[in-house]
Amino acid sequence: MREFLRTKGYKxxxxxxxxxxxxxxxxxxxxxxxxxxxxRKIDPSVGHSTVWRNLKLICEVGLAEEVKMGDGVTRYDRVTRQPHGHFFCTxxxxxxxxxxxxIVDIMTTEAAGRNFAPEHFKVEVHGVCAECREKVGRQTARGTSPGIEDDDHATVEERGNTSR
Amino acid sequence: MREFLRTKGYKxxxxxxxxxxxxxxxxxxxxxxxxxxxxRKIDPSVGHSTVWRNLKLICEVGLAEEVKMGDGVTRYDRVTRQPHGHFFCTxxxxxxxxxxxxIVDIMTTEAAGRNFAPEHFKVEVHGVCAECREKVGRQTARGTSPGIEDDDHATVEERGNTSR
DNA sequence: ATTGCAATTGAAAATCGTTTTCAATTGTCG
DNA sequence: CGACAATTGAAAACGATTTTCAATTGCAAT
Known part of the structure; x- marks a missing residue:
């Protein structure tokens, strides 16, 4: 690893x-x-930004990549594995x-037709997982437009807003 | 529209x-x-947060939805159109x-097999578009041997480059 | 019309995740 | 050993988004 990094100009x-x-x-x-x-369980003196910087570095040297599921939190995934899609339970x-x-095959073809050089594919399905469907009894399954009932994402510890 | 909103409890x-x-x-x-x-070209007195809030509202009443392309800027898409994927030029x-x-068909099947109730699909291909490939002569593609097929309707929308 | 009240607004401040700044420290290479 | 660039930690800066708060305004019931 030390070697690997050195060849890339990092210490x-x-x-x-x-x-x-x-x-x-x-x-x-x-x-x-x-x-x-x-x-910081191992070494509490390690700084906030150092962790950040190195996570970025891991991506930069190609060992991981960012995965953002539109909820504001960025996750990082090792790239060692096959390309894969994600089911996100809301x-x-x-x-x-x-x-x-x-799916990648289809996208590749589609890209080729436009002379677009793909570098990364992202495939996500947002919805409700099996367990949560049982719990909440929610039924937005079919290809129907999602029910826009107000006040969803309950049960999850969202911001404790009660004002207004 | 006024009616539509009123029925939902908005003024x-x-x-x-x-x-x-x-x-x-x-x-x-x-x-x-x-x-x-x-x-604010029409009315400069309209506030920052009002625009934000109403954009959110448009989503809430089901007329649009967020599209995040991992570059820090959230875009909003009308939901009237067919589901579609995005080629995103880096x-x-x-x-x-x-x-x-x-692709949606495949994902739907995949979801059904897991008893996952899909609500929203996101399909993105990040890479370099035809024009930029010419300019930069970059070739970081994977599995793509870009046969120079007919480049049809390429609705390329330039975006102001926001540094980060 | 007048009234009551919740919804809405604008401005500013607050969040939140992420990045940068800066001085001090530490690898690496000659 | 030294020199020097890379790295670190703390704090401040950042940009996108959200919330706060007092003042205003739709709208439904009078």
Whole structure:
């Protein structure tokens, strides 16, 4: 690893090693917060920005990539695995993966037709997972337009707004 | 429209009407900034937060939805149109759409198998568009051997480059 | 019309995730 | 060993978005 980084013009430091290791020990879809937590359990002196910078670095050297599910939190995914899509549960925030090979094929063809050079594919399905469907009894399944009943995303600890 | 909103418990106001109208006059992938600009050309007294709030409202009543392309800027898309994917050029920030029906079919099947209730699909291809490839001569493509097919309707929308 | 009240507004301040600044420290290479 | 660029930590800066708050304004019931 030290070598790998050196060839790219980066130095190895204790903090960096710790952060890299922690990142790869955490599973998939790691958030900075999670990584930060894990790292400072080992060494509380490691700074906020150092974790950030190194997470970025991991991406820069091609070992991970950002995954944003429009909820404001960026997650980071190792790139070692096959390309994959994500099921995002809007209720419990869980993330499940699925195979996207056939989809990537389609997109590749589509891109070629436009002389567009694809570098990265992103395929997401937002909805409600099996467990949450049971709990909440929500039924927005079919291809119908989502019910726009006001006051959704309940049960989740959102901002405690009650004013107005 | 006034009626439509009233039934949902919202009032119509001059600002609101102006903002709604402006939003629908602007094309696709509208940013708050663009909308704000357009609105305050008509009435400079309209506040920042009012535009924001109403854009959110447009989404809430189901007339538009957020489209985040991982570059920090949220765009808003009318929901009247067919579901579509986005080609996102990392160089010039242009956005081009493509049909995703076959892809949605696959995702729907995939979701059904997991008893996942899909509400929204997001399909993106990030890469370099035809024009930028010529300019920069970049070739970072993967699996794509870009046969120079007919480049048809490429509705390329230039975007002001916002640094970050 | 007049009234009551919740919805709405504008301005400013507050959040939140992320990035940058800066001085001090530490790898790496000659 | 030194020099020097890369790295670090803390704090401040940032940009997008949200909230606060007092003042205003639709709208429904009088």
């Amino acid at each position: 190895m430091t204790p903090q960096r090693e710790m952060i890299f290791r922690a990142f790869f020990e955490l599973g998939e879809h790691v958030t900075v917060e999670e990584l930060y937590e894990k790292v 209720e419990c925030k869980s993330v499940v993966e699925f195979n996207v090979e056939p | 119509m106001t001059p600002q609101r009407e102006m903002i709604f109208r402006a939003f629908f006059e602007l094309g696709e992938h509208v940013t708050v900034e663009e909308l704000y600009e357009k609105v 160089e010039c920030k242009s956005v081009v759409e493509f049909n995703v029906e076959p």
